[in-house]
Amino acid sequence: xxxxxxxxxxxxxGTGTLSSAYIQTQLDAAAGQDxxxxxxxxxxxxxxxxxxxxxxxxxxxxxxxxxxxxAASAASIVAMAGQNIIMSKYALLMIHKPMVGSGGNADELxxxxxxxxxxxxxxxxxxxxxxxxxxxxxxxxxxxxxxxTADQALDLGFIDQVEDYNAEISNSAIIRKYTLxxxxxxxxxxxxxxxxxxxxxxxxxxxxxxxxxxxxKIMNFFKKVINKKTITDKGALHHAGEMDEGTEVxxxxxxxxxxxxxxxxxxxxxxxxxxxxxxxxxxxxxxPDADDDDDSLPDSLFGSKKKADVQNRVKAIKAxxxxxxxxxxxxxxxxxxxxxxxxxxxxxxxNEIRSDFTPEGSRRSSKAKTEPVPFFAPQTTLAQNAVKKxxxx
Numbered sequence: 001x002x003x004x005x006x007x008x009x010x011x012x013x014g015t016g017t018l019s020s021a022y023i024q025t026q027l028d029a030a031a032g033q034d035x036x037x038x039x040x041x042x043x044x045x046x047x048x049x050x051x052x053x054x055x056x057x058x059x060x061x062x063x064x065x066x067x068x069x070x071a072a073s074a075a076s077i078v079a080m081a082g083q084n085i086i087m088s089k090y091a092l093l094m095i096h097k098p099m100v101g102s103g104g105n106a107d108e109l110x111x112x113x114x115x116x117x118x119x120x121x122x123x124x125x126x127x128x129x130x131x132x133x134x135x136x137x138x139x140x141x142x143x144x145x146x147x148x149t150a151d152q153a154l155d156l157g158f159i160d161q162v163e164d165y166n167a168e169i170s171n172s173a174i175i176r177k178y179t180l181x182x183x184x185x186x187x188x189x190x191x192x193x194x195x196x197x198x199x200x201x202x203x204x205x206x207x208x209x210x211x212x213x214x215x216x217k218i219m220n221f222f223k224k225v226i227n228k229k230t231i232t233d234k235g236a237l238h239h240a241g242e243m244d245e246g247t248e249v250x251x252x253x254x255x256x257x258x259x260x261x262x263x264x265x266x267x268x269x270x271x272x273x274x275x276x277x278x279x280x281x282x283x284x285x286x287x288p289d290a291d292d293d294d295d296s297l298p299d300s301l302f303g304s305k306k307k308a309d310v311q312n313r314v315k316a317i318k319a320x321x322x323x324x325x326x327x328x329x330x331x332x333x334x335x336x337x338x339x340x341x342x343x344x345x346x347x348x349x350x351n352e353i354r355s356d357f358t359p360e361g362s363r364r365s366s367k368a369k370t371e372p373v374p375f376f377a378p379q380t381t382l383a384q385n386a387v388k389k390x391x392x393x
Contacts (some may be wrong), residue, residue, distance in 0.1 A: 001029070002038065003026050004038045005039045005041055012041060013041055013049050013075055014048035015045075020200075027059055030059075032059075035062075036270055037063060038066045039079055040069040040070055042072045043076075046074050049077040050126075052078045053081045056081035057081050064086065066137075066163070067086070067087040067091045067093060067159070069090070069092070070094070072092070076158075078124060080126050080129075084161065085160050085161070087150040088150065093153045093158060094147045095142050095145075097120055098143075100112055124138045124142060127141075151164075229253075231319060232319050232322070233319040243282070244282065247278065247279045249274055251372045257276060259274050261275045265312070265318070271312075352373070
């Protein structure tokens with residue numbers, strides 16, 4: 001069933017066929033079947049918009065919203081009610097601060113201001129629930145009177161799809177696999193990158209392969225951004241976010257191979273129990289002064305408690321050594337790279353000093369190589385005597 005919220009010469013959101021009362025009769029007639037709501041409206045009553053939003057949200061059937069030309073002001077609130085919001089690539093979406101036309105004394109005007117602030121907080125919450133944006137960002141958009149194209153609305157999360165009137169792209173299943181399982185911030189980045197590609201509607205195996213490769217690189221990049229490393233006595237554990245019980249841990253930087261089931265001790269002495277690629281149990285960090293506190297040692301060197309303490313300390317020491325070795329290896333690699341650059345620089349300098357290159361057209365340089373020995377610098381004994389004889393005359 002289709003419901004049209006199109007402005008007329010006399011009606012807008014809140015009046016006539018665009019009122020909440022009329023929409024209620026339309027939904028009653030639909031009797032639970034899926035409905036498509038088409039919007040082309042400049043807005044109207046914020047209160048009626050919220051009422052229509054609630055009616056559509058509570059409707060048992062699937063609700064798909066189509067923004068055909070304009071969803072501005074109160075109409076943008078109605079648009080947020082769809083399980084799927086599709087916007088024409090030519091349409092516009094606009095949000096702004098609620099307004100009221102009133103008069104009266106100062107006290108009455110102050111009450112209007114308070115009421116408008118409360119209404120804006122409710123409108124902002126609806127936008128936040130749809131987009132996942134924070135309150136500061138949403139209120140800044142509202143305060144700025146923000147007009148959005150379809151691509152901009154998609155990037156910000158106000159809509160789910162841009163309708164471009166072309167056949168569905170052949171690699172949509174591949175794109176959907178990545179975007180639907182990624183966090184909201186990743187989805188926006190991926191959507192923004194995909195929107196740049198103007199040839200997405202071409203059925204082309206090379207195009208599909210390229211898109212798959214790009215998406216893999218994007219997801220791997222985000223993994224590396226949030227990837228963290230914890231040094232243990234059995235090597236490094238890679239994980240996203242802070243280490244805690246239930247955290248997934250891996251043995252490689254790409255976080256593709258789960259860490260083996262085992263007990264690990266970090267460089268700080270913390271114990272981790274890993275099973276099924278997740279941290280099952282964590283012990284609190286030991287007292288950092290415990291190693292230096294001889295008074296805390298048991299009297300018996302052969303007691304079970306002493307043995308366990310010694311084993312724990314050995315594991316902690318191993319983890320610290322492992323961490324130090326890792327740092328030393330990194331430092332060694334950095335020094336070798338720096339030394340190689342330094343040696344290369346020295347060789348380049350030596351080559352410049354030893355260079356016998358003569359620029360073409362340089363009279364000075366050509367003379368240095370080609371000018372004959374001056375006649376007044378005789379080389380043989382006979383020539384030298386002849387010069388002396390001529391001078392003596």
